[in-house]
Amino acid sequence: MTGYAELAKRFGTPSYVYDLDRVAAARRDLLAALPEQVELFYAAKANPHPELLRELRGGEGRRCRAEISSTGELAAVLGAGFPATDILYTGPGKTEGELTEALTAGVRLFSVESLGDLRNIGAVASRLGVVADCLLRVNSASASATSSIRMTGLPSQFGFDSETLPELRDRLLDVPGTEVAGAHFFPLSNAKDEDSLIGEFRHTIEVAARLQAELDVPFRFVDIGGGFAAPYAVTGNRPRYGALRAALEDSLDEHFPGWRGGEVRIACESGRYLAGDSGTLLVGVVNLKESRGRRFVILDGGINTFGGMSGLGRILPVSVRPYDEGAPYEQIASLVGPLCTPGDVLGRDVELPALAPGDTIAIPNAGAYGPTASLLMFLGRPAPTEIVVRGEELVSVSRIRHVRDYEPAQEL
Structure with missing residues (x-):
């Protein structure tokens, strides 16, 4: 790569230098660690630079999809070539204007944080004459990993408290303009090691299967989240996850036996691991x-x-x-x-x-x-x-x- 000293002299400081070869390597490593059928979302908030977005989307073969939380990110990922059908729109404060823009652009997959959020999506979708597929974001009452940055189990603006979902079932399934397509989990960030990551994914898959049974709703899509670790602003290398693929396959075979044939689509998501x-x-x-x-x-x-x-x-x-x-x-x-x-x-x-x-x-x-x-x-x-x-x-x-x-x- 062109030397940092030369780049600093030529373009000044402060400056960021992004190497697309390393972006491609991170995408390749993470996809290799996941089962072939598992999809991967890139969290655009990690770095929405157009060149990185294009690199992460990829060309032929397995590609990243895009997870966004604003119309600014929507414009960025569409501009980078992501089709609207590859986008998951998340966030607890989706406004009518944002939803109108996203649905008009062709986005159809949304992570839903509350009954009110679901109704807001349904109202806009009904006005536009379309149906939005909605993933219930779940704030699970329990967790597996005891370290890392916990993203679940506490009072939060993110997700439905898992213990309340059964009693909400009828209201969730009766919102015009929406269809409950599955569930979305994000239980932790930056798992301390591969064992912790695998343990959390296994727990998430088990909770997802139990929730599907409790709601008596066949899930078509389950996003099991991320937690992939990477050094941040310190020296070090990204970990490689050699045991993850087999562990996910075993757990999915047990709890979602039709997943290999596409009966339910499974996805993970990552930001820092892919761009950091x-x-x-x-x-x-x-x-x-x-x-x-x-x-x-x-x-x-x-x-x-x-x-x-x-x-x-x-x-x-x-x-x-x-x-x-x-x-x-x-x-x-x-x-x-x-x-x-x-x-x-x-x-x-x-x-x-x-x-x-x-x-x-x-x-x-x-x-x-x-x-x-x-x-x-x-x-x-x-x-x-x-x-x-x-x-x-x-x-x-x-x-x-x-x-x-x-x-x-x-x-x-």
């Missing part, structure tokens, strides 16, 4: 400072550039990869950005090589939850440049720009 290790964030050193015994490296990009998780304190500290792979780490300091807020911290107590103003550092595994998950408009600083490469080939260079549109005066 494709990206490297290049940030420039603006200043060095010491305060009361602590060192600070002040950068030209902070949580306005990489704030999706760093701003929530969930990835501190990040790690830094020096250009010279043999360069020793010579100091420990906090990496802070240029914003006028003490919350603009990318990492505390980070091991760093010797640095001086004008140097550039590289943060690895930063391909997910970057610019579009950051405080891009805060203080009016420009968005980072996004550089896309494929091996040695420079594919594109772009930057998100914000433009204020005024309503015509006569409409005020």
Whole structure:
């Protein structure tokens, strides 16, 4: 790949560099870990860059579908070539306008978070003269994995509490414009190891089968979620899941015996695993400072550039990869950005090589939850440049720009 130093010099910092070869490798690895019949959704929120979306959709053979949660993401995935029939629309706050746009575009598969959400979808679908297939998102009362980031089992705006679904059955099946097509689960994120991931999937499949029996509704589609792990803004490699395929096949054979023949379609979803290790964030050193015994490296990009998780304190500290792979780490300091807020911290107590103003550092595994998950408009600083490469080939260079549109005066 073109050297980071050369790219930083040519296009400036802060900059993201995305390598499409690594995106393709992640898609290939994850699809290889899943049974042939299992479909894979890419969560566009992880990185909706057009080049990454096109790469993840793929060409011939098994391709990713798209999971979205807004009309902005809808436009992005349609623009990248995903057909509307390959899209799953999710989220707890779907508005009438959003639903109208999605259904008009041809989207027919929706994840439903509540009875009210289902009725909203049905009202718009009925007005447009179509029927929406709806997956009941399930907030299961129990779980398998005891570690990782739990996404179920607690009071939440996401999904139906599993214990309430049987009593809601008749009302769920009686919403004009909709058909209950199956269930959607997302019980955890970033499983600590393959055993934890397999255990959670087995539990989810068992719950899905039990729910199908309790509701007495034949499921045509079951999305069992994700939880695939990947390093985020730290050094490391994506795990390979060598035992997952056989474990899923065994569990699905037991609980959904017709799945191999298409009696019920099974899907998984992933965001960070597919996009994360494709990206490297290049940030420039603006200043060095010491305060009361602590060192600070002040950068030209902070949580306005990489704030999706760093701003929530969930990835501190990040790690830094020096250009010279043999360069020793010579100091420990906090990496802070240029914003006028003490919350603009990318990492505390980070091991760093010797640095001086004008140097550039590289943060690895930063391909997910970057610019579009950051405080891009805060203080009016420009968005980072996004550089896309494929091996040695420079594919594109772009930057998100914000433009204020005024309503015509006569409409005020």
